[in-house]
Amino acid sequence: MSTHTAGRRIQPRRTTGVPYVLIVPAVVALLLGLGYPLVWQFITAFQDYGLAQQFGKPPEWVGFDNFANLLWDGEFWAVLVRSLVFCIVTAAVTVVIGVLMAVLMNAVGRTVRLILQISMLLAWAMPVAAATTVFIWLFDRRRGVVNYLLDMIPGVDMNRFDWLGHPLTFFLVAMILIVWMSVPFVSFAVYAGLTQISEEVMEAAQIDGANAWQRFRRIIVPMIRPVLSIVLLLQLIWDLRVFAQITLLKDAGSKASDFDLLGTYIYKLGAAANDFGVASAVSIVVLVITIAISWVYVRELIKEDEAQ
Amino acid sequence: MKRKIGALAAATAALVVLAGCSTSGDTTDTGSADGQDITFWLMGGDTPDALRDYLKTEYNKATGGTLTIEQQDWSDALAKLTTALPDADNTPDVTEIGNTWSPTFTTVGAFSDISDMYDELGGSKLLQSFVDVGAVDGKNYAMPYYFGSRYVFYRKDLYAAAGQEVPTTLPQLTEAATALHTDALSGFYLGGEDWRNGVSWIFAYGGDLAKKDGDTWKSSLSDPKTIEGLTALQELYTSASNAPVTESDSTPWVNINTQPNATAPEAATIIAPGWAHWSIGDLAEDPNDSTKTVATWNDDVFGTYVLPGVDGGVAPVFAGGSNIAISAASKNQAGARELMKIIFSDEYQQMLGENGLGPANSDFLSSLGDDQFAKALADSAQGSKLTPAAPGWAAVEGSGLLEEFFGKVNGGGDIASLAAEYDQKIDDIING
Numbered sequence: 246m247s248t249h250t251a252g253r254r255i256q257p258r259r260t261t262g263v264p265y266v267l268i269v270p271a272v273v274a275l276l277l278g279l280g281y282p283l284v285w286q287f288i289t290a291f292q293d294y295g296l297a298q299q300f301g302k303p304p305e306w307v308g309f310d311n312f313a314n315l316l317w318d319g320e321f322w323a324v325l326v327r328s329l330v331f332c333i334v335t336a337a338v339t340v341v342i343g344v345l346m347a348v349l350m351n352a353v354g355r356t357v358r359l360i361l362q363i364s365m366l367l368a369w370a371m372p373v374a375a376a377t378t379v380f381i382w383l384f385d386r387r388r389g390v391v392n393y394l395l396d397m398i399p400g401v402d403m404n405r406f407d408w409l410g411h412p413l414t415f416f417l418v419a420m421i422l423i424v425w426m427s428v429p430f431v432s433f434a435v436y437a438g439l440t441q442i443s444e445e446v447m448e449a450a451q452i453d454g455a456n457a458w459q460r461f462r463r464i465i466v467p468m469i470r471p472v473l474s475i476v477l478l479l480q481l482i483w484d485l486r487v488f489a490q491i492t493l494l495k496d497a498g499s500k501a502s503d504f505d506l507l508g509t510y511i512y513k514l515g516a517a518a519n520d521f522g523v524a525s526a527v528s529i530v531v532l533v534i535t536i537a538i539s540w541v542y543v544r545e546l547i548k549e550d551e552a553q
Numbered sequence: 554m555k556r557k558i559g560a561l562a563a564a565t566a567a568l569v570v571l572a573g574c575s576t577s578g579d580t581t582d583t584g585s586a587d588g589q590d591i592t593f594w595l596m597g598g599d600t601p602d603a604l605r606d607y608l609k610t611e612y613n614k615a616t617g618g619t620l621t622i623e624q625q626d627w628s629d630a631l632a633k634l635t636t637a638l639p640d641a642d643n644t645p646d647v648t649e650i651g652n653t654w655s656p657t658f659t660t661v662g663a664f665s666d667i668s669d670m671y672d673e674l675g676g677s678k679l680l681q682s683f684v685d686v687g688a689v690d691g692k693n694y695a696m697p698y699y700f701g702s703r704y705v706f707y708r709k710d711l712y713a714a715a716g717q718e719v720p721t722t723l724p725q726l727t728e729a730a731t732a733l734h735t736d737a738l739s740g741f742y743l744g745g746e747d748w749r750n751g752v753s754w755i756f757a758y759g760g761d762l763a764k765k766d767g768d769t770w771k772s773s774l775s776d777p778k779t780i781e782g783l784t785a786l787q788e789l790y791t792s793a794s795n796a797p798v799t800e801s802d803s804t805p806w807v808n809i810n811t812q813p814n815a816t817a818p819e820a821a822t823i824i825a826p827g828w829a830h831w832s833i834g835d836l837a838e839d840p841n842d843s844t845k846t847v848a849t850w851n852d853d854v855f856g857t858y859v860l861p862g863v864d865g866g867v868a869p870v871f872a873g874g875s876n877i878a879i880s881a882a883s884k885n886q887a888g889a890r891e892l893m894k895i896i897f898s899d900e901y902q903q904m905l906g907e908n909g910l911g912p913a914n915s916d917f918l919s920s921l922g923d924d925q926f927a928k929a930l931a932d933s934a935q936g937s938k939l940t941p942a943a944p945g946w947a948a949v950e951g952s953g954l955l956e957e958f959f960g961k962v963n964g965g966g967d968i969a970s971l972a973a974e975y976d977q978k979i980d981d982i983i984n985g
Contacts, residue, residue, distance in 0.1 A: 295985065296948070300639050300661040386797065410799040496628055499799030500746055500956035516632035517951030518982060 283532075290525035299521070311526035320502055321510075321527065328485060328507040329534075331416055335487075336480035339424045340473065343431025348461070350432065351439045362433075369429035377493040380422045384408040409498030422490055427480060434476050438469035471549060478542040482535055488512070507531050589618040589888030594634075594645035596875060597627045599699075599828065601908050604901070611895045618888055627651070631951045638663045638880050646883040647892050653940040655686040655695045655876045657947035660985065664694040664878040665886060667893065671696075674897040675914040683913070686942050687876050696893070700874035700911035701826045702933040703750060706809055706833055709856045711738070711821040719856070723757055723785065723863045726822075730793035733821045740793035742808045742820035744800030745963035746956040749871050750824050751786050753860055756938050757868035758782035762955075763941040763983055770943035772979035774958070774972035783968050790963040795819065798964045801956050806832045809855070810848060824860060826873050827930040828909040857929045862936075872937035874911065944985035954978055 290311055292304040315321045346365070350358050368376075384391050386407045395403035408414045442465060450460050466473070488508030495504050505513065507527065515524030593608070605622050612620035623645065625633055631654065637643045638658070650658060658664060664687075667674075671693045680697040687695025712719070715733050720726040730740030743750060752762065760779030763772045773779055796805075806829050808820035813836060833855055834848035860868040877896065879889040895901060902912040906920025911930060921927040940946060949955065958975040962968055 296635060296657065297661045297985065299635060300663055302661070407797045407799070410797045499960065500801055500953040501799070501960055502953065502957060512632070513952060516635055517629075517953070518948045519635060519945075519951065520948070520982070 286525045286528050289521050290529050292522050294521040294525070296519040299519070304522075307522070311522045314523060315526055315530070324502070324505050324507060324510045325530070327416075327505075331420070331506060332481055332484040332487075335420045335423055335484045336477060338420065339427045339480050339484075340431055340477050342424060343428045343476070344435050344473070346428060346432035347435035347439055348465075350436050365429035365432060368425060369433075371426065373426070373489045374493065376426055377422060377490050380418065381409075381494065381497045384418050386410075409494060412503045415494065415498060415504055419487075419490055419494055422494075423484060423487060427483065431476050431480065434472055435469060438472035439465065442468050471546070474542055474545065478539060481538055485535060485538075486531065584887050586616040586618070586885075586887035586891040589616055589885040589891075590621070591618065591646040591883075591885045591888040591892060592621045592623060593892060594648040595622055595624050596630050596649045596651065598624065599701075599875075599910065600649075604904055604908065607901065607904060608892070608895060611898075611901075612888075612892055615891050615895065616888055620892065631947055634658065634663075639882055641882040641884055644880040644882045646885045646889040647877065647879055649698050649875045649877050650695060651950075652683055652686055652697075652700075652872070652874050652876050653950065654947040655683075655878075656942040657944055657985070658878075659687055659689050659694045660944045663881055665881045665883070665889075666692050666694060667696070667879060667890070668693045670890065670893065674893060675916075678914045678916055680911075680913055680915065682872065682939055683874065683876055686939060687878065695876040695878035696897070697913035698875040698877040698896070699905050699913060700872060700934065701828060701909075702872055702874075702911075702930060702937045703753070703824050703826050703860070703870045704929040704933040705822060705824050705858050705860055706806070706829070707822045707856050707858065708809060708818060708820075708854060710854050711818075712856075719858050720861055722861050722865050723754070723868060726861060727785065727789045727793065730789060730822055734793045734795075736795070737819065738817065739795040739808065739820040739822075741789055741822040741824075742796050742805050743790055743794045743824065744796045744803055744805075745790060745794075745798030746801040746960040747796075747803070748955040748959040749802045749873075751790075751959050751963075752940075753824070753868055753870040754786040754789070755779050755782035756870070757860070757863050758785065761941070763943060763979070765941070765943075770941055770945075770983045772976040772983060774976050774979070775969070780968055780972060783962050783972070786959075787962050787965070787968065791965060798960050804832075805829075806848075809833060810836055812836065813846065824870075827911075827926055827933075830857070830926050831909070857925055859929055859932045867932055867936050869936035869938045870933050872934070872939050941983070943983045945983045948982045948985070949979055952982065 289304075291306060291308060292298075293307045293310075294304045298304040346361070350361055353361070383389055386392070386405055386409075389408075391408070392403045392406055395401055395406075406414075408418050446464060447460060450464055455463065486508055487506060491504075491506050491509045492512070495509060498504060502510070502513075511524050511527050511531070514527065515521045591612075595605070609620045609622065612618065630651070634648065634650065634654075637645065638648075668691075671679075674696060680700055683697030683700065684693065687693060687697075707719070711733060712729070717729045717732060720729050726741070732740065734740035755762065755778075758778050758781040760776050760782045761773050762779075763770050764776075765771075774783075796808075805820065805823035805825055809818050809823050810833060811818045830850060832848050834850040835854070836846040836848055839845040839847045860870055862868045877893070879886065879893065883889055897914065899917070902914045902917040903920045905912040906917050907922070909921070909926065909930070911934065912918065912920060918931070921930060940950075943949075954975060958971060961971050
């Protein structure tokens with residue numbers, strides 16, 4: 246009730262329709278761009294929809310059959326668990342390295358910082374296909390520089406080691422690639438946060454005898470927490486729906502399903518094996534997971550907002 | 554804003570009109586081909602540039618329109634065809650299609666009925682097995698484009714040094730390859746997931762990938778003869794190939810050539826489609842581009858033989874090749890038909906053969922020449938077999954199950970239990 250009087254002062258502005266009109270184009274674009282595929286996907290998830298339907302035959306409604314089939318499909322669960330683990334590990338590694346880079350940028354002189362920033366911008370701007378191709382070359386079984394260098398270490402035999410031939414090393418390469426491409430975003434965001442921390446606070450802490458780790462842990466991290474959480478959320482979402490890198494690495498490696506993540510699994514089910522119904526059902530599952538992850542964070546963000 | 558709404562209305566109207574078109578099924582357009590600009594999808598790089606240029610020029614001469622050729626990658630062609638063919642705005646007007654995918658797309662009505670052109674395009678002279686996979690209920694939808702079959706390339710120098718003769722039976726081939734094999738040299742270079750080559754072993758032992766039982770198809774990996782073939786393949790792979798288990802249909806000729814800066818090749822024997830012989834030989838720097846190399850065939854070093862059967866003779870290999878069809882959703886049916894006439898013209902059929910691609914029309918088989926490659930192609934094509942003409946076959950290929958299965962077999966897995974497992978997986982989708 247106490248906020249009521251404060252709110253009254255800005256009421257006249259709220260009642261005009263201008264803000265609503267202004268957001269109409271954005272909302273319409275969003276509804277058209279995202280709404281149509283989303284609605285189509287939702288409908289298809291409850292249909293038996295194959296190649297014949299794609300060419301005009303009316304689809305048949307099957308209720309929750311597509312979802313029920315998934316429940317008993319070991320391959321689906323394997324892909325789901327693999328994707329979640331991959332997404333969490335990759336996002337965590339990205340954020341840790343990103344923060345370290347940001348701290349480094351904050352600590353070094355202007356010239357070094359500029360070099361760091363430019364090189365990271367280049368990595369960030371690199372098209373996915375180009376970066377993935379270079380990584381495929383780096384880790385090539387025969388001519389890859391990684392095997393060449395590792396092989397020079399005495400006692401290490403990496404000659405002809407097939408990085409893309411085993412699921413574990415395949416996902417390690419995929420992770421290094423994705424981390425390399427996403428660290429710049431994290432470190433720029435965190436660096437921006439770091440520049441907002443006032444020098445006085447840090448100086449005071451130093452005078453009070455806090456060492457570097459204590460200052461980082463007790464002052465810097467809490468102050469940039471909002472940035473950290475949003476960056477981690479974005480990384481989790483991006484890494485869950487990673488597609489292009491995995492597809493290209495699979496083209497250079499194996500076609501087997503042991504190397505699939507949710508993105509390539511859905512694509513294979515739908516576009517290549519013509520089972521659009523089940524593919525849509527899996528997409529809905531991914532959507533639900535994404536919303537669930539986001540929900541936790543959004544609620545926390547709102548809470549923090551209210552607390553301030 | 555007004556202009557935007559206008560555009561939106563126009564777009565909606567267009568959508569309604571187009572949707573109307575695509576559901577009406579056969580859009581036999583009676584218009585003329587004059588000035589129609591059409592798009593032709595080619596799969597992979599098998600069709601040489603000279604042939605592409607010929608088609609463009611001839612099409613322009615015949616209609617005044619422009620022919621755009623777009624090359625699709627084999628690996629994602631299935632997905633692209635599935636999404637583009639039903640869409641009148643994005644469909645290629647004419648497309649090349651893997652012969653094994655023809656039944657799937659023909660059954661669902663992706664292509665225009667061109668039965669009335671059958672005689673004009675070559676009629677009974679056309680390669681029958683390829684015509685059959687493109688026909689439904691006696692009507693012709695997809696026609697043969699070219700055929701190729703796979704035969705063996707080997708290093709004469711390495712065979713001689715190891716005292717190995719050209720094998721005449723399949724077990725002898727395994728023996729010779731095993732004898733040639735070292736850590737640095739594959740006696741027979743074959744990728745573990747390479748089912749398109751590996752399937753020849755199944756065929757050679759009288760097995761099949763799937764069989765038709767009444768109206769339904771059933772995967773027959775567990776068939777005793779299929780298992781025999783897979784066992785022989787597993788033995789060859791594990792005892793003679795250094796290729797990764799995860800390698801599928803690739804470019805094995807890089808292994809049989811002695812690469813620049815290398816002293817020896819990495820394979821003594823490979824199996825590849827006939828046109829691969831253009832890429833095999835002594836390597837030298839390309840005079841036009843110093844970053845590339847050109848291969849010159851050297852009869853003293855390289856040789857060919859046909860994959861031998863289990864008890865001699867010729868093993869039935871996988872009949873490679875493509876079909877060609879007009880998209881039912883195409884708005885340029887007349888232009889598309891014009892292109893078909895050019896492709897099946899005497900000149901073009903002759904050019905296909907001269908470039909090592911088996912021409913669709915048997916009158917032009919002689920255009921392949923009479924060198925060892927033409928002979929090996931003709932011999933290996935004799936007994937060649939197609940994959941099952943099941944409605945869901947394209948989905949089976951698209952799902953990657955065969956790569957996975959062959960990879961696991963060659964990785965040393967238990968064949969009987971793997972066969973049972975993948976029979977079940979394939980049965981789920983093979984009937985469409």
